[in-house]
Amino acid sequence: MSGAERDGRRPAARAVIAAVADDFAELPAPPAAPRGADGPIGWPGYGEAHARARERTGEEESVVCGVGRVAGTEVVLIGFEFGFFGGSLGERTGDRLEAAYSHARERRLPVVSLVATGGSRMQEGMRALSQLQRVARQSALTRRAGLPQIAVVRDPTTGGGWATLGAGADVVLASPGAQIGFAGSRVRPPGEPAHAYTAEAQLASGHVDAVVPPAGLPAVLGRWLALLTSPAAGPVPPPFALGATTLPATGWEAVRRARSAGRPRAAAYLDAYFEWREEIVGDRCGGVDAGVLCGFGRSAGGTVGYVAQAGTATAPAGFRTAVRLLRLADRLGIPVLTLVDTPGAANDAAAERAGVGAAIAEAFAAVASAEVPITSLLIGEGGSGGALALAAPGRTWVTPDGYFSVTAPEAAAAILKRDPEQVPRTAEELRLRPQDLVELGVARAVVPPDPGVPAPHTAPPG
Known part of the structure; x- marks a missing residue:
């Protein structure tokens, strides 16, 4: 003041x-x-x-x-x-x-x-x-x-x-x-x-x-x-891959890559994709999720909206902020890029009290009903419905660092009453690798690295 x-x-x-x-x-x-x-x-x-x-x-x-x-x-x-x-x-x-x-x-x-x-x-x-x-x-x-x-x-x-x-x-x-x-x-x-x-x-x-x-x-x-006031002509292309350039040999390797601390995260992808950008903050219901970045940026001379999960469990406020962005972009005719990267939706008691199910439902509905084109890129973990809610049907790509699964391999093994040592086997059977996702029709393709940029050093999976 x-x-x-x-x-x-x-x-x-x-x-x-x-x-x-x-x-x-x-x-x-x-x-x-x-x-x-x-x-x-x-x-x-x-x-x-x-x-x-x-x-x-x-x-x-x-x-x-x-x-x-x-x-x-x-x-x-x-x-x-x-x-x-x-x-x-x-x-x-x-x-x-x-x-x-x-x-x-x-x-x-x-x-x-x-x-x-x-x-x-x-x-x-x-x-x-x-x-x-x-x-x-x-x-x-x-x-x-x-x-x-x-x-x-x-x-x-x-x-x-x-x-x-x-x-x-x-x-x-x-x-x-x-x-x-x-x-x-x-x-x-x-x-x-x-x-x-x-x-x-x-x-x-x-x-x-x-x-x-x-x-x-x-x-x-x-x-x-x-x-x-200056929307880009959509649909927009997905970003280039910033991390690994080779595909994982096994499902468990895909999971370990996606969970690696050295893997490029949402902020790096946004910085590479946009010349400059401005963020919107919060769900207007009293909630902020720092693990979901939303806003608008300038790319190739036009405006693109973005929703980017930053690798954490997505809270109800994160989904609602994403919906706010999607609906505003839709109303203004601005195409949208979503970056999918979450182990899943938050599922603790606080998330349930805050209506995580309803928030995910709103996100699914906002993506499904959008009249502007949405481009999605899976850049890391794609954990269950919390990830799928922000992935555009038919317009989702994946990086070599990403995996998508009905649930995490550990949770799948527990649900199937398997011993913990069978988690890697479960990951293989879930067919969650990038190349599996393409073959199954979940992803359109594995995105390549930028041909004009030298491949970065990628830390080994942790």
Whole structure:
């Protein structure tokens, strides 16, 4: 949080807009329905307070809406003026927001909201609260039109503003130290820790995608807008293999290779495949799985979405974050790459309480129903349904380091009541090697190494 925001001197809406955008042109305010001097519910003194807010801020309402360019991308910008009744939403705020969203759909432009609000305006009662329904409808229509929405949540972003424009955006960026939450500081339960309502806490809980200092915001916004508005022509090819170049002789060798600490992991494949990328974080349900990397990257001049398992057991939050990415990419027409690498889905008591079965079902459904092409590459362990859920039917490749199995050989031996020493034999009988997967029709082919890159040294299986 900046010092100005800490002591209450928050940047004005137009200053925040000017910091991120060029060539800003304000949209005309829509005609306002006549109402009494003290507003729609006759709040005593509201008219005078409204006049003081206009004089103090130079604005007619709590939002400034217009069209500008962020790093070359034309967008509709919505800037909140916190000095105007705490950036609260009233009837005429709703009029302006509806007009801004409508303009975005007419012009096929992304929407960027620079939010700083305390929620709905008390002096307009339920007429103010009902604006949340209008905003939600406009956001839904814009989503249906296939246009991206990015929110920058500033200090503070609480109440209905967080529950619509903020949390409802496709990508949520937050100002450092900003107060963010549905409950504002004056209405929280007594004794609640203030840090639980900060940008950093919301990032840790999977409710925002990044905390971005003001100086870096224009560049980060520009990167996101470039990614979300320039899909690659799909389907995209799978990455080249980065590890072993020869096929395993036995099933157990395939398993040992996939489990080797020296095998290339998801981050190495993403770095090799993309020129640059941005991550989305969290499932928007309070969960983050560091073992599933999701986001969008630039490859060969276009944007590709990615879901990459990083070799750990995938938690429910990981599957739900993957679904969030898949559905956003599908809506924006962006092809997707999935990297499969997990010993299986998490199956402890915490995972069961968090609905791991339902989360896997959602992942299967998202892959099955996607209208954009999905390319999958098995880069390591392919443990049971937790791996298969993110593998595209008919468009899955495998590296020489990968194996796919109905379950791990150890678990299969236990299920079949075999002695532990029979695990290698079980691995052989499961036909899980890369060449077996191709022969069985599970994988299309074993991917080769990049012909232009010398083969790396690969550590022996552990």
